[in-house]
Structure formats: C-alpha cells, structure tokens
Amino acid sequence: xxxxxxxxxxxxxxxxxxxxxxxxxxxxxxxxxxxxxxxxxxxxxxxxxxxxxxxxxxxxxxxxxxxxxxxxxxxxxxxxxxxxxxxxxxxxxxxxxxxxxxxxxxxxxxxxxxxxxxxxxxxxxxxxxxxxxxxxxxxxxxxxxxxxxxxxxxxxxxxxxxxxxxxxxxxxxxxxxxxxxxxxxxxxxxxxxxxxxxxxxxxxxxxxxxxxxxxxxxxxxxxxxxxxxxxxxxxxxxxxxxxxxxxxxxxxxxxxxxxxxxxxxxxxxxxxxxxxxxxxxxxxxxxxxxxxxxxxxxxxxxxxxxxxxxxxxxxxxxxxxxxxxxxxxxxxxxxxxxxxxxxxxxxxxxxxxxxxxxxxxxxxxxxxxxxxxxxxxxxxxxxxxxxxxxxxxxxxxxxxxxxxxxxxxxxxxxxxxxxxxxxxxxxxxxxxxxxxxxxxxxxxxxxxxxxxxxxxxxxxxxxxxxxxxxxxxxxxxxxx
Numbered sequence: 001x002x003x004x005x006x007x008x009x010x011x012x013x014x015x016x017x018x019x020x021x022x023x024x025x026x027x028x029x030x031x032x033x034x035x036x037x038x039x040x041x042x043x044x045x046x047x048x049x050x051x052x053x054x055x056x057x058x059x060x061x062x063x064x065x066x067x068x069x070x071x072x073x074x075x076x077x078x079x080x081x082x083x084x085x086x087x088x089x090x091x092x093x094x095x096x097x098x099x100x101x102x103x104x105x106x107x108x109x110x111x112x113x114x115x116x117x118x119x120x121x122x123x124x125x126x127x128x129x130x131x132x133x134x135x136x137x138x139x140x141x142x143x144x145x146x147x148x149x150x151x152x153x154x155x156x157x158x159x160x161x162x163x164x165x166x167x168x169x170x171x172x173x174x175x176x177x178x179x180x181x182x183x184x185x186x187x188x189x190x191x192x193x194x195x196x197x198x199x200x201x202x203x204x205x206x207x208x209x210x211x212x213x214x215x216x217x218x219x220x221x222x223x224x225x226x227x228x229x230x231x232x233x234x235x236x237x238x239x240x241x242x243x244x245x246x247x248x249x250x251x252x253x254x255x256x257x258x259x260x261x262x263x264x265x266x267x268x269x270x271x272x273x274x275x276x277x278x279x280x281x282x283x284x285x286x287x288x289x290x291x292x293x294x295x296x297x298x299x300x301x302x303x304x305x306x307x308x309x310x311x312x313x314x315x316x317x318x319x320x321x322x323x324x325x326x327x328x329x330x331x332x333x334x335x336x337x338x339x340x341x342x343x344x345x346x347x348x349x350x351x352x353x354x355x356x357x358x359x360x361x362x363x364x365x366x367x368x369x370x371x372x373x374x375x376x377x378x379x380x381x382x383x384x385x386x387x388x389x390x391x392x393x394x395x396x397x398x399x400x401x402x403x404x405x406x407x408x409x410x411x412x413x414x415x416x417x418x419x420x421x422x423x424x425x426x427x428x429x430x431x432x433x434x435x436x437x438x439x440x441x442x443x444x445x446x447x448x449x450x451x452x453x454x455x456x457x458x459x460x461x462x463x464x465x466x467x468x469x470x471x472x473x474x475x476x477x478x479x480x
Contacts, residue, residue: 164393
C-alpha cells in the first residue's frame, strides 16, 4: 500500500462544538501519531511518535463542575434517550468462539427534569414468536435495576467523548476487571465489554501471591437498536434486537446503521477524514479536524493489532474489536472498537451521495498499580483501582479510494484477516487474530517491516503434573 501524502490536523477552537462528532487522541496517544497537527492560532507541530504535550482547547471545561455538565450533556444527548437499546448480547471466549447469546435491552431513562437517569437491564427470559419480523407476540421480560446517575455521579465510571463512551475500567464483585466501549450512530449502537481476570505465571500457584496480570477471558458484543420503551409489566409485546429480515423489508434511512451486510476487509482501506475528540487526565478535552489519515493511525485496517499480545475479533456488519490478551502493572492496555455503520450510497437510491462512515473509539487502561507501604518501601499493601489513561473517539467519512492501490493491494494490507463463520453472519466474519508487533507503556511502535524476523522464545519444558494443573486452572494458562 502506498504511503500517504503529508496531512494536517487542525485544532478546533472548542471541544464542545464536537459533541455531535468524534476524533482521535493527541495526548496519551495509543497509536504512533495520526497525522500532522496545526493550531489555528499557532504554527505547525511536527509529527512525532511520542506524546504530544499541548494545552487544552480554550473553551474546554476548566473546573470539575464544567466537566460534569459537559459529560452529562453528551450522555443524555447520545445514550440516555427516550427508548431502550435492544440487542443480542453475544459472549465470546478467549479463543473467539461464540459461547452464548441473550436478547436484552439497556434502558437509560432520564426523568422529566433530565437531571437523573435510571439505568436498568431488561432481559428476555421467554417469548413466543409472531409473524411480525421485529416483534414477539408474547414475551416475559425480567427487569434488573443497575444504577441511578446524576451529573455529579456519572463521572465515577463513565467518560463520554461525543458519540463514544467508555464505562470503567472497574472491578466486579468476582474480582475481574470490566472495560466497556460504546459507539452510537443514528438509531443504533455497538457496545463491547472486555473482561480480564487475575492470572499468574506458569508454575505459580494461583492465589499464593498477588496476581501478576489480568487475562482476557470474556468479551460481550451487542449490536443495538433504539426501540420504544416497553411496558413495565412482565408480559407483553416487545420489539427485539435488529434483524436481517427487518433491514431487508425496511432498509434503514441514511444516517442509521445497517448491521446485516457484507463488509469486505479491503473496505477499511480508504481515504478517511473527519473530526476527533480526545481526553487525558492532564490535558483535558481536545477537538481536532482530521484532513487525511496516515498509515500509522489507520489501526482499523490492521485486524491483528499493533502490539504483541493483542486479542482481536472482526464481526459481521463492519465491526472490529481489539484489546490486550494480558494487562500487567506498569503498562497501559489499549482497548479499541471500530465500526463502519454505513457504506457509500448506491446511485439512484435514497442514499445516493451518502458517504461511507467509520467510527472508532480507543481507551488506554491502567491496572495492578501497587500501593507501597508508608513504613516499608519494599512492601506492597495492595493495588490502586484500575484507571482510565486516555480516551479518543473518531467520526470519519470516506473521501475517496487510496491512490495507486489496487483491490489486491488493499486486501493484502489487511493481512491477518481470518475468515470464519458464525450464526447469521456474512462473508466478512472473522475469528481471533494473531499478534503482530511490540508495545511500550504509552505508545505503540510501528509494525515490523516485511522481511524482518522477530526472535521467538523456545517453550520451557513442563512436566505432566504441571500441564494437568494448567489445563485445570484457566487462570494459569498464559505466559507474559
């Protein structure tokens, strides 16, 4: 694939103006820098593979109260809407196999004054199908209260960046760590939850010492559609998750996603431009304009990820998820979600002239940071709670094809794409991809050039008893 021409990213005068769009991270950048940046009132900042240390936008929140008000506005504008987000919660294991699927809805209902949001989950426990393509003629729904949010309490676990949102990282009662990423487009959302559990090195008895890492053991993906709020009663008719039959009989209007369509892997490789929202604990909210994206920032076209030990899954409908297989102390783990909700509009149809869309969100998380005793510098007394290191959301449109790149070359650029099949899937379905290049604490190094060879460690011999122990205890199943 040809190298892109020099590009520039313009700082927007205000981050608040981007609350209806998204973009990329500039400060704690998980990727090795997207493009060249230029402030509207300043000179060009040269591109770098290190962090870009700049001050926040002039109109970005400067106090805790202003930040809470901005977060509440984005939360109620994009996610806490009048309706319920119904979808199929698909659970994938560490190997990328589909283990379970549950029809459920997420209800984020604001009160009349829009200063309190009630969060509940509505689980479809039983149903009888009807002739309607989107309805259940008789259904029983179990309602589970989750939380009540206010502008003051939302920021404890949630962070919004325009249409993107991260929930966590947070520790569950089971001891696992949960990180949830959400992207919304029109009347649809894609939501993925990564769950990492404590893990120990091979040969070390689990629980005999503090955990040495957090290993991914489950990922839950839900493609959701905004439905009318169902009645509070347990019996009744509800509209379920989006379906292929529904999209075929009633195609979504431009501006709304199509979940059931084939998305060839080379469709990810194109000229993308748009806007970006970035946040970091030191620099705050930033707004950016992306005029052209270079290879280093086009991680959506590398399904295997940019770092060694990346777990990834490409799903039907243009969805790509990535996260670390193992998160260890002292290193940030990058969780990513990319989604292409719309294709270029077909000539002569209602969508004629509509551009393909690409939404991306990535969050860096830190975990297992030790708490050192005040009395003994060599004694660890516990771990700090996991924290969010940075957040970035991109809202991009396709501006054209890559110049001088054939379909074959674009397909080769997606090397590592794994073909597979899942229930109800299309031709672009995938499975867990293998790892690629190396990762540092805050930045990801470029992928190895073709022809270079990485050193591979020879496996350590293990006796039969240890092998049986590892097989029996999934927490003890991965070297780091």
